[in-house]
Amino acid sequence: MKSNDKNFVKRLQKEKEDALEYIVNQYLPLVKGISFKILGPIQNEGLLEECINDIFLSIWNNAKKFKGDTSNFKYWVATIARFKAIDYYRRAIKNNEVEADFLEFQADFSVEEKIIQAENKEEILALINRTLDPVDQKIIVMRYFLDMGSEEISEKLNLTKSAVDSRIFRGRKKLNKQAKNYYLGGSLGERYL
Amino acid sequence: MKDIYELFNDIEVHDNDKKIEVSDIEKKRVFKQLSHRIVKTKKQSKWKRALSIAIVTFGVMFSAMFGLSFTAYADDIPFLGNIFKFFSSDGNYVEYDKNAEELNLLQESNGIKISINDAIFDGKTLYITYMIETHKDLGENPWVNGMPVFGDSGMSSSQKISRIEDGKYISVMEVDHLSSFELDEINVDWRIESISTEANNQGTVFEGNWEFQFDVEAVERQNLMVNETTEKDGITFTADNISITPMSFILSYSYTATYEITNNWDNVFVTVEVKDNLGNSYKTLNGRGLGDTKILVSSIATFDKVDPNANKLILTPIIELSDNDTIGYDKNGKPIKANYRSIDSEADYKEIQLEEIIVELK
Numbered sequence: 001m002k003s004n005d006k007n008f009v010k011r012l013q014k015e016k017e018d019a020l021e022y023i024v025n026q027y028l029p030l031v032k033g034i035s036f037k038i039l040g041p042i043q044n045e046g047l048l049e050e051c052i053n054d055i056f057l058s059i060w061n062n063a064k065k066f067k068g069d070t071s072n073f074k075y076w077v078a079t080i081a082r083f084k085a086i087d088y089y090r091r092a093i094k095n096n097e098v099e100a101d102f103l104e105f106q107a108d109f110s111v112e113e114k115i116i117q118a119e120n121k122e123e124i125l126a127l128i129n130r131t132l133d134p135v136d137q138k139i140i141v142m143r144y145f146l147d148m149g150s151e152e153i154s155e156k157l158n159l160t161k162s163a164v165d166s167r168i169f170r171g172r173k174k175l176n177k178q179a180k181n182y183y184l185g186g187s188l189g190e191r192y193l
Numbered sequence: 194m195k196d197i198y199e200l201f202n203d204i205e206v207h208d209n210d211k212k213i214e215v216s217d218i219e220k221k222r223v224f225k226q227l228s229h230r231i232v233k234t235k236k237q238s239k240w241k242r243a244l245s246i247a248i249v250t251f252g253v254m255f256s257a258m259f260g261l262s263f264t265a266y267a268d269d270i271p272f273l274g275n276i277f278k279f280f281s282s283d284g285n286y287v288e289y290d291k292n293a294e295e296l297n298l299l300q301e302s303n304g305i306k307i308s309i310n311d312a313i314f315d316g317k318t319l320y321i322t323y324m325i326e327t328h329k330d331l332g333e334n335p336w337v338n339g340m341p342v343f344g345d346s347g348m349s350s351s352q353k354i355s356r357i358e359d360g361k362y363i364s365v366m367e368v369d370h371l372s373s374f375e376l377d378e379i380n381v382d383w384r385i386e387s388i389s390t391e392a393n394n395q396g397t398v399f400e401g402n403w404e405f406q407f408d409v410e411a412v413e414r415q416n417l418m419v420n421e422t423t424e425k426d427g428i429t430f431t432a433d434n435i436s437i438t439p440m441s442f443i444l445s446y447s448y449t450a451t452y453e454i455t456n457n458w459d460n461v462f463v464t465v466e467v468k469d470n471l472g473n474s475y476k477t478l479n480g481r482g483l484g485d486t487k488i489l490v491s492s493i494a495t496f497d498k499v500d501p502n503a504n505k506l507i508l509t510p511i512i513e514l515s516d517n518d519t520i521g522y523d524k525n526g527k528p529i530k531a532n533y534r535s536i537d538s539e540a541d542y543k544e545i546q547l548e549e550i551i552v553e554l555k
Contacts, residue, residue, distance in 0.1 A: 020231065058198070
């Protein structure tokens with residue numbers, strides 16, 4: 001049996017390799033386009049290629065977490081592509097900064113920097129999950145993981161731009177407070193506070 | 194808790210306008226790279242999980258203590274004849290039972306008893322014989338999920354589990370370490386998390402906790418440096434080393450293929466036929482490649498015991514070049530390749546026999 005536009009998500013979730021081949025054929029133009037838009041300025045062909053591979057591997061490894069049908073699979077793919085490419089971009093930029101070490105001594109980090117610095121995003125994500133309501137979770141993820149502007153977010157969520165801005169402001173405040181309460185002495189506390 | 198990939202379900206990025214054109218060749222290349230890596234991630238993750246348990250000192254101390262106190266010695270296992278002998282009916286594992294270390298360790302969990310009978314280690318590969326006993330229905334071909342861990346690098350394994358009577362299964366498990374050097378003694382840590390009726394934890398799954406820890410010394414072995422190279426049609430084959438054990442010999446070899454070959458053929462397989470000066474031919478017990486590209490591959494292959502009267506081994510490398518199946522044609526009439534080759538495939542195939550390498554046995 002082969003993958004087609006009807007069954008490829010199911011086959012992917014069952015770890016059938018032909019489904020991977022199918023999604024590469026279908027979505028490489030999209031994945032490459034998104035990655036190139038973000039990583040293009042760095043002018044590193046190898047990094048771009050690695051990022052594209054990583055995107056597809058993440059899709060393969062996390063396929064079971066996709067909830068939806070074949071028609072909105074492409075949006076999920078695009079979101080992952082953007083998330084990964086931004087992560088690669090930030091890490092590349094960080095590596096290029098000679099004085100990055102000095103940042104460690106600065107007392108007050110922004111949420112944004114914490115997200116960038118966190119090699120393992122699970123801790124920060126756990127914090128977001130615990131602290132914020134679903135709408136704020138979405139907004140923070142869009143803002144800091146997907147690097148979307150307030151305007152783009154407001155369009156997506158049907159909110160006004162100022163509502164988004166104030167939710168980001170309050171969300172960050174809550175996160176910082178929670179991080180202090182729960183993680184003092186914990187790994188997050190040590191590393192970020 | 195929702196993880197990031199689950200959260201992404203609710204955030205639909207509409208970036209369709211960013212699409213750029215990608216050639217079919219590039220698509221194929223990306224898929225090819227991925228198809229190599231997806232296998233690896235699976236292997237690696239298992240290994241990493243095992244490693245992370247092993248390197249935490251507390252974990253090791255605790256598990257060693259539990260291992261000792263709860264691992265019953267299986268003197269009461271009914272004698273069932275030697276497991277190696279059972280599997281040697283096809284000529285494999287001859288002489289393994291004589292040289293194996295008897296362990297007789299028993300663990301029971303969730304109504305399933307697992308006992309390890311013998312282990313033997315040849316410096317490269319660990320062979321463990323074990324038996325499963327239960328009243329539960331594990332089907333015809335049960336799978337044990339959890340690999341023995343030893344040494345300090347990744348490993349691969351193979352196992353065949355046979356049902357010998359209702360509720361009784363026996364098996365020989367083979368586990369390699371991927372270091373280029375041989376090890377003299379190993380501490381083996383084998384944690385089994387579940388037994389399933391189908392591969393990869395599918396079918397009916399019986400969860401439980403079976404944990405074994407034991408040490409195995411490698412058998413005495415004699416090393417012969419060979420370092421001979423032979424070349425033909427773009428393939429360079431090098432026999433690196435032969436290690437002779439009381440029950441087998443292990444040939445390490447490597448080969449390189451030119452860019453033309455790897456570009457023109459989907460698969461490059463190299464096997465070695467071994468004979469001695471008395472006319473005996475030797476069977477491969479197992480063999481596996483350790484390289485990660487088609488360009489340079491290092492392999493080891495384990496063969497039967499060397500005839501003590503032989504004084505020469507004759508190695509003939511055989512190269513099989515093959516293409517994968519064509520599963521259809523695109524709109525330009527170009528063939529679309531599968532990433533596999535079926536057994537009766539009619540896709541291109543070519544066999545090249547390289548000149549033999551003769552190894553003097555001292």
